[in-house]
Amino acid sequence: MAALTEVYPYLFVSLKEGGAVEVVLCRDVSGLGKKGDVVSVKAGYARNYLIPKGLVVEATKGVLREQELLRKTQKQKSDRVLAEAEENARKLSGQVLVIKAKAGQGRIFGSVTPQEIASRLEAKYGVAVNKRKVLLDENLKSLGIHEVQVQLHPKVKASLSVDIRPEVDN
Secondary structure (H helix, E strand, C coil): CHHHHHHCHHHHHHHHHCCEEEEEECCCECCCECCCCEEEEEHHHHHHHHCCCCCEEECCHHHHHHHHHHHHHHHHHHHHHHHHHHHHHHHHCCCEEEEEECEECCEEEEEECHHHHHHHHHHHHCCCCCHHHEECCCCEEECEEEEEEEEEECCEEEEEEEEEEECCCC
16 A cells, blocks of 8 residues: 555545545446546545556546547547548549459359459559458359449448459460
């Protein structure tokens, strides 16, 4: 307890009073909130459980300023990622991706998979897409034009056409 009073002297002055204290969550705590939230908890709960387990820190001016700066940088990063996804969606929307495959009688041998579509998108348009983000109900197994959705961001989807043509042997 003495070591904690050296680290958090102001907290323990207020903890002795028995009232509520303001703390910042270091991790998600069920029933309290998410990481970075400022919450008010009873002094005993903070002193006996939350602080020893490293779940919270005292909400001092410095810690609050640090949390605000962290929140601001996270917002800037998420805005930048969203803008990049929207730019990539503009690149891909309405495009036709031509894939040649061995075929016979209107069907291809094998299938065109999300992995193949993702690798072709990166090679042709320079847009890196995870194969799990190419939204297909099932692999493409027939010749012709197929509409494909690509999830570039949780808020951004792009729609493009995949034209599967038969490979011509010379």
